[in-house]
Structure formats: structure tokens, C-alpha cells
Amino acid sequence: MLRDLGRDDAQIDATVAIVAQVDPDILLLTDVDYDLDGVALQATADRMGFAHSFALLPNSGMATGLDLDGNGRIGEARDAQGWGKFSGDGGMGLLSHWPIDADAVQDLSTLLWRDVPGATLPQGPLWSDAVAAVQRLSTTGHWIVPVLAPGGPVDIMAFSATPPVFDGPEDRNGLRNRDELRLWTQVLEGAFGVAPQDFVVLGNANLDPADGEGLHDAMQAFLADPRLTDPRPASPGGKAAADPDQSGDPALDTADWPDGAPGNLRVDYALPAATWTVTGAGVFWPDPADPDAALAQTAGPHRLVWVDLRR
Structure with a gap:
């Protein structure tokens, strides 16, 4: 990634152009590799015009020492805390025009899945006491990152969840x-001693409230939380690319995948606290007739979701 940032790369160039058009003050990137010194992420921030960057080692690619997929081998991508071929594979990165209070970050990524109140754990031959004793909940991470905005801190609640596929009947x-x-x-109910203020939930939930795989009622309930x-956020491109027999509003979709496998879905979210006033929102997915439509396609299947807020 660091190499590609220093030369012409169609996907990176398209992503940079989209970010320049939307011009966010705070930007969460998902599926970006982590390095200990943050060199690649800071190079990304420099390329996109951000003064500040932040990342923690993700759970993706972190070895468990167990054979989680039951194929008789350990150390493979499916045996990590979150799918990944190496430690740091497919992490997250937060970029900001404003300072990030790294000393005040609250990291919930080490929380074991079994320790989450009300957790529903899988049952079957691949789940055991040994697995439960090491399996973290977070596929990538759950961070609460204070950004020191001019009007006061903004707590960014960042995450990138596992896709609800690629498993068995369990x-x-x-x-x-x-x-x-x-x-x-x-967290919003006060668990774990965490009390975010003026927060925004940002990330890839990998869950649509109506379509595709996954337990839709969870997303429906979350979106209805007062x-x-x-x-x-909506887009003309999403509306134009509606899948046949789609249940949800296609204008709200944020990812462009082949029809039915899994189809276009709303999986990426920017959800502010009710304490904010929303002044604008959208998804960068231009109409097919728009010259910028090619940018969105080249940047990858996920679309940039944006929300404008004031206190």
C-alpha cells in the first residue's frame, strides 16, 4: 500500500478524488493494513490532505493459536481473531483535520465475545470452551476516539464487523x-464504564436492515434507537442500480455487489447521536450518466457515506 501511494494507482487515485470532492473533516477508512509506526496510514493522510491520523492494531490477522475452522491446520487466515493472512491485515484508520486525543481513546477490541452482556454464542463442533476462552468479539476493532473539533470533542465510535456469511448451520x-x-x-447503556458524548457511530456493519444475509432485526433495532x-444518506446511483426483488430502498445502498451475490446493500453507516442537528447526508454514488460515476466504480464496491452535523 505504501508503495502504491507513491505512484499512479487507479483505485487509490479514484479514492483520493472522491475524498477531495466530499471534503470531510473526519474520515474513517476500513480494510486498510496496519503497520506499527503508522507510516502507510500517515502517507494516506498526507495524500488526502489530513493533518492527523490514528490506528490501533486490529484483531484481523491476529493469531489465536487454535484451529478455528477445524481443517487440521493452524495459523491460517480463518484461524485468526478476525479473518486475515497476517497481523494487521485489513484494519481501520481514522483521518482528521482536527487533533485526535489518542491518550483518551477507549479500546474495546480485547473484549471476549462470551463476556458481552446478552451474547448469543454459536453451538457446534467448532465451538468449545477453549475457543470461548480466547475468541474476541471484535473482528477488526471497536474504538471510541475523541476528535478535538472546534466546538468541543466528538467521540467517534468506529468498527468494522464480520460479514454474516462464510460459515455453517451454527x-x-x-x-x-x-x-x-x-x-x-x-456502550450507550453505560456498560464497560464507557460514556461517549456527542458521538458518531462510523463503520462497516456488514448488515443491511432488510436485504442480504444476516440478522436484520439487529440493524432495524439499532437504527430505531432514540x-x-x-x-x-441516499444516492441517485444506488437508486438506479436497484436489484430485482429488493426489499429495502435501493437509494440507501452503500455497496455495489453482483445481483443476488449478495446484491447491493446498505452496510456502511454514519449515525450521529440525537444531540446533533443533521444538516446534510448522502452517499457518493453518482447517477450512471454522471461523469463521476466511473470514480465510484473504480474505488471499489463500497461507497463513501457522509453526514454534515452541527451542535
Whole structure:
């Protein structure tokens, strides 16, 4: 990634161009690799014009020492805390025009899945006491990061959950995906001694409230939480790319995947606390006739979701 940031790369160039158009003050990137000194992330921040960057070692790629997928081998991508071929594979990075209070960050990424209040753990031959004793809830991470905005701190609640697929009848990934989302509900209820103020939940929940795989009722309940505001960011491109027999509003979709596998879905979210006033929201997914439509396609299947807020 660091190499590609220093030369012409179509996907990086498109992503940089989209960020320049939307011009956010705070930006969460998902599926970016972590390095100990933050060199690659800071290079990304420099390329995109951000003064500040923050990342922690993600759970993705972190070895468990166990054969989680039961294939008789350990140390493979599916045996890590979160899918990953190496430690730091597919992490998160927060970029900001304003300072980040790294000393005040609250990191919930080490929390064991079994220790989440009300957790529903999978049942089956691949789940055991030994697995439960090491398996963290967070596929990538759950961070509460204070950004020192001019009007006061903004608590960014960042996460990137597992896709609720690629498992068996035990629905391990589906249950984990739901509990990764439920963790934020527990936080808002005061669990773990965490009390975010003027927060914004940012990240890839990998869960649509109506379509695709996963336990939709979890996302429906989360979006209906009175402590949150759902700005319902929309786009003309999503509406134009509606899948046949889609249940949800296609204008709200944030990822462009092949029809039915899994199809276009709303999986990326920017959900502010109810204490904020929303002045604008959208998804960067231009209409197919728009010259910028090619940018969105080249940048990858996920679309940038944005929300404008004031106190």
C-alpha cells in the first residue's frame, strides 16, 4: 500500500478524488493494513490532505493459536481473531483535520465475545470452551476516539464487523455480526464504564436492515434507537442500480455487489447521536450518466457515506 501511494494507482487515485470532492473533516477508512509506526496510514493522510491520523492494531490477522475452522491446520487466515493472512491485515484508520486525543481513546477490541452482556454464542463442533476462552468479539476493532473539533470533542465510535456469511448451520458469523453491533448498544447503556458524548457511530456493519444475509432485526433495532439519528444518506446511483426483488430502498445502498451475490446493500453507516442537528447526508454514488460515476466504480464496491452535523 505504501508503495502504491507513491505512484499512479487507479483505485487509490479514484479514492483520493472522491475524498477531495466530499471534503470531510473526519474520515474513517476500513480494510486498510496496519503497520506499527503508522507510516502507510500517515502517507494516506498526507495524500488526502489530513493533518492527523490514528490506528490501533486490529484483531484481523491476529493469531489465536487454535484451529478455528477445524481443517487440521493452524495459523491460517480463518484461524485468526478476525479473518486475515497476517497481523494487521485489513484494519481501520481514522483521518482528521482536527487533533485526535489518542491518550483518551477507549479500546474495546480485547473484549471476549462470551463476556458481552446478552451474547448469543454459536453451538457446534467448532465451538468449545477453549475457543470461548480466547475468541474476541471484535473482528477488526471497536474504538471510541475523541476528535478535538472546534466546538468541543466528538467521540467517534468506529468498527468494522464480520460479514454474516462464510460459515455453517451454527451461523457463527451471523451471530458474531449481530453482537458486534449490539456492543454499541451496551456502550450507550453505560456498560464497560464507557460514556461517549456527542458521538458518531462510523463503520462497516456488514448488515443491511432488510436485504442480504444476516440478522436484520439487529440493524432495524439499532437504527430505531432514540439515542441515535439515522440521516438515511441516499444516492441517485444506488437508486438506479436497484436489484430485482429488493426489499429495502435501493437509494440507501452503500455497496455495489453482483445481483443476488449478495446484491447491493446498505452496510456502511454514519449515525450521529440525537444531540446533533443533521444538516446534510448522502452517499457518493453518482447517477450512471454522471461523469463521476466511473470514480465510484473504480474505488471499489463500497461507497463513501457522509453526514454534515452541527451542535
